[in-house]
Amino acid sequence: MEILVCVKQVPDTAENDIELAKGGRDIEREDLVYSVNEWDNYAVEAAIQLRDQVGGRVTVVTIGGEEADEVLRRQLAMGADGGLHVNDEALEGSDGLGLARVLEAVAQQGSYDLILTGAQADDGAGQVGGMLAALMDLPFAALVNHIEPSGAGALRIGREVAGGDQEISEMDLPCVLSIQTGINQPRYVGIRGIRKVASVEIPQLDAAALGLDAASLGAGAARLRRLDYFVPQSGPGARMLAGKPDQLAAQLVEILKAKGGIR
Amino acid sequence: MDNLFAYIMHREGAPHDSAAELLAAARQLAPQAAPVAILAGHGPELDAACQQAAALFPQVWKIGHPYLAQPNAEILRPLLARLVPQGALLLLAHEHFAMDLAPGLSVKLGAAYLPDAVAFTGIEGGRLKAVREEFAGLVSAHVSLDLSAGAVISLRPGAFKAGEAAPVQGQISDKSAADLDGGMPPARRRYIETVAAEAGEVDITKAEVLVSVGRGIQDQDNLELVFDLAKALGAEVSCSRPIVDAKWLPKPRQVGTSGKTVKPKVYLACGISGSSQHLGGLTGASCVIAINKHPKAPIFQRAEVGVVADIIQFLPVLTKAVRAAK
Ligand SMILES: Cc1cc2nc3c(=O)[nH]c(=O)nc-3n(C[C@H](O)[C@H](O)[C@H](O)COP(=O)(O)OP(=O)(O)OC[C@H]3O[C@@H](n4cnc5c(N)ncnc54)[C@H](O)[C@@H]3O)c2cc1C
Ligand SMILES: Nc1ncnc2c1ncn2[C@@H]1O[C@H](COP(=O)(O)O)[C@@H](O)[C@H]1O
Numbered sequence: 001m002e003i004l005v006c007v008k009q010v011p012d013t014a015e016n017d018i019e020l021a022k023g024g025r026d027i028e029r030e031d032l033v034y035s036v037n038e039w040d041n042y043a044v045e046a047a048i049q050l051r052d053q054v055g056g057r058v059t060v061v062t063i064g065g066e067e068a069d070e071v072l073r074r075q076l077a078m079g080a081d082g083g084l085h086v087n088d089e090a091l092e093g094s095d096g097l098g099l100a101r102v103l104e105a106v107a108q109q110g111s112y113d114l115i116l117t118g119a120q121a122d123d124g125a126g127q128v129g130g131m132l133a134a135l136m137d138l139p140f141a142a143l144v145n146h147i148e149p150s151g152a153g154a155l156r157i158g159r160e161v162a163g164g165d166q167e168i169s170e171m172d173l174p175c176v177l178s179i180q181t182g183i184n185q186p187r188y189v190g191i192r193g194i195r196k197v198a199s200v201e202i203p204q205l206d207a208a209a210l211g212l213d214a215a216s217l218g219a220g221a222a223r224l225r226r227l228d229y230f231v232p233q234s235g236p237g238a239r240m241l242a243g244k245p246d247q248l249a250a251q252l253v254e255i256l257k258a259k260g261g262i263r
Numbered sequence: 264m265d266n267l268f269a270y271i272m273h274r275e276g277a278p279h280d281s282a283a284e285l286l287a288a289a290r291q292l293a294p295q296a297a298p299v300a301i302l303a304g305h306g307p308e309l310d311a312a313c314q315q316a317a318a319l320f321p322q323v324w325k326i327g328h329p330y331l332a333q334p335n336a337e338i339l340r341p342l343l344a345r346l347v348p349q350g351a352l353l354l355l356a357h358e359h360f361a362m363d364l365a366p367g368l369s370v371k372l373g374a375a376y377l378p379d380a381v382a383f384t385g386i387e388g389g390r391l392k393a394v395r396e397e398f399a400g401l402v403s404a405h406v407s408l409d410l411s412a413g414a415v416i417s418l419r420p421g422a423f424k425a426g427e428a429a430p431v432q433g434q435i436s437d438k439s440a441a442d443l444d445g446g447m448p449p450a451r452r453r454y455i456e457t458v459a460a461e462a463g464e465v466d467i468t469k470a471e472v473l474v475s476v477g478r479g480i481q482d483q484d485n486l487e488l489v490f491d492l493a494k495a496l497g498a499e500v501s502c503s504r505p506i507v508d509a510k511w512l513p514k515p516r517q518v519g520t521s522g523k524t525v526k527p528k529v530y531l532a533c534g535i536s537g538s539s540q541h542l543g544g545l546t547g548a549s550c551v552i553a554i555n556k557h558p559k560a561p562i563f564q565r566a567e568v569g570v571v572a573d574i575i576q577f578l579p580v581l582t583k584a585v586r587a588a589k
Contacts, residue, residue, distance in 0.1 A: 013398050013401060013536075014478065018401040027398070097370065122398055123404075124379055124395070125378040126366070127365075127376055127378050129366070130362070130366030131376070134366070134367035134368075139337055140367055142363040143359055143363070158458070161359045162359060164521050164522050165457055166457065166458040167333075167457050168455040168456050169453055169455055172451040172452070175452075182504070182508035185510070223412075224376065224406055225406060226404050226406050227392070227405040229403070229404050237563050237569070238568055238569030240568075241568065241570050248570050248577070249580045249583070249584035249585075252570065253584050255552065255568055256529060257588070259528060261531070262472075
């Protein structure tokens with residue numbers, strides 16, 4: 001099975017304090033720690049497991065600046081067979097549809113049975129996978145938390161629905177799936193593994209190489225534009241307790257008593 | 264703007280809670296318009312849900328077919344792409360079904376897509392200005408959406424407050440026959456069954472006090488600190504999703520939109536950032552107390568009381584204080 005997995009490099013929100021920069025036109029990017037989007041890591045693991053089961057190849061693709069090379073190498077170290085890096089300034093400011101168009105062009109250069117994305121990335125949109133499927137006129141399922149081969153040309157999949165129920169379907173290949181966390185346990189990648197793939201050649205692609213018209217890309221073509229970042233002044237928020245740990249604990253005990261929190 | 268639609272999910276004959284929120288959002292976009300609710304499904308359950316939706320919306324479109332008895336976005340998407348007119352605005356609630364249906368629907372309609380909006384701030388020059396959250400809720404963004412070719416807009420559940428509108432007597436139009444004449448689209452995704460979430464030994468939905476643990480606990484071995492505190496309080500232990508994904512605790516202990524909705528008197532969130540999906544399970548919690556080492560964690564917006572502390576160090580101190588107070 002030929003599998004394409006779309007991966008994105010994102011600021012690691014567990015490691016970073018996200019601060020506004022340039023009066024809200026961007027976030028402060030200096031010293032930001034980046035990592036692979038959490039959901040994409042599960043998608044790559046799912047692809048690797050499927051390949052190990054039925055044979056084939058796993059290709060990882062990212063659209064991003066030079067430093068996004070890092071996430072591709074990390075996924076190669078996990079066990080992906082090849083990487084593709086789309087890097088073109090003209091793509092800056094693309095909306096979800098713009099990115100999906102680029103990924104469509106990438107997919108058309110190969111012959112993939114299965115395309116995986118993460119369920120969502122750092123801007124919480126959850127849109128690129130579904131758009132890509134629609135552009136390619138392929139069947140799609142979002143929030144997939146189970147995949148197994150089902151005879152020739154089909155997969156049996158589980159989708160997560162409300163309250164953690166699981167919706168089971170059979171799905172024809174080729175198709176696009178967006179992967180939900182928890183579908184597997186992504187394998188650990190150490191520094192050693194990443195060093196091993198340091199010299200692997202990763203083809204660099206730009207809009208021209210993908211046969212895309214630069215005028216239809218990037219901020220100019222985007223129908224959804226970000227105007228600014230801001231920190232909302234939403235309501236009073238929590239009453240924050242102050243003091244040393246012992247004092248904090250003592251205050252909390254009083255509050256817990258009053259609210260019925262100690263039984 | 265009279266081309267305003269809302270796709271309404273329903274279950275067991277009743278529209279989803281988000282129906283009234285979608286109506287409120289539609290009214291914000293165009294106070295004078297008569298928004299159309301669209302419901303798809305099959306049989307008496309669909310009829311009942313349409314009846315109820317007609318008490319909210321002036322017009323209801325019913326799409327019925329046995330194939331639609333189970334919500335299947337792959338079947339519904341091409342139907343909606345045929346039914347919804349060019350240039351229309353279609354609202355829906357941003358949850359598991361919208362994530363399946365909406366992005367592709369926007370492409371098929373040739374419309375723009377705005378996912379997971381939390382507020383609208385105005386329409387100007389054919390563009391809608393709205394607010395979204397990014398980076399796990401740590402910052403918000405103003406966005407601008409081009410409405411000229413229509414738009415699909417998904418709304419964060421709970422973000423748009425349902426209004427206090429008097430019931431209306433909406434008109435129900437059956438769109439099933441006419442538009443299904445072309446036959447059902449080929450279902451390249453075939454529904455088999457729904458497996459209900461496992462029940463588990465503890466029922467956190469009945470707990471009066473919950474000590475809830477998130478990724479801030481860092482290591483499976485540290486869970487002991489959480490169970491110690493829960494024992495001292497006489498509470499049950501619940502958790503956020505990453506704890507279940509890592510298999511540190513079983514799924515029935517997960518709070519959130521893909522877990523359980525809980526309604527304790529006290530919810531003590533330890534090392535939980537407060538994502539929208541987690542907070543979606545907390546709608547019934549009376550008093551939320553958050554302990555997080557990051558003073559800007561979004562959970563402090565939802566919480567009544569906040570403590571900035573490292574839970575690894577602080578939980579044992581709190582447990583001791585609770586024991587002493589008993
Ligand atoms: C469709 C969908 C459904 C989902 N359903 C759910 C759901 O039902 N429930 C759910 O919880 N999530 C759900 N999620 C996932 C959700 O988006 C978040 O990823 C998740 O809630 C984050 O969990 P967390 O707060 O534990 O982890 P994080 O967001 O990583 O937050 C960890 C927090 O711990 C703090 N911290 C770190 N170390 C310490 C320390 N030593 N002491 C104190 N604080 C510390 C950090 O400051 C941070 O705020 C869903 C996602 C999707 C896309
Ligand atoms: N820049 C990108 N490069 C490659 N894949 C991406 C990119 N942006 C988004 N994706 C894919 O689309 C998924 C959903 O992202 P989003 O729609 O932005 O929430 C991600 O998990 C990735 O699989």
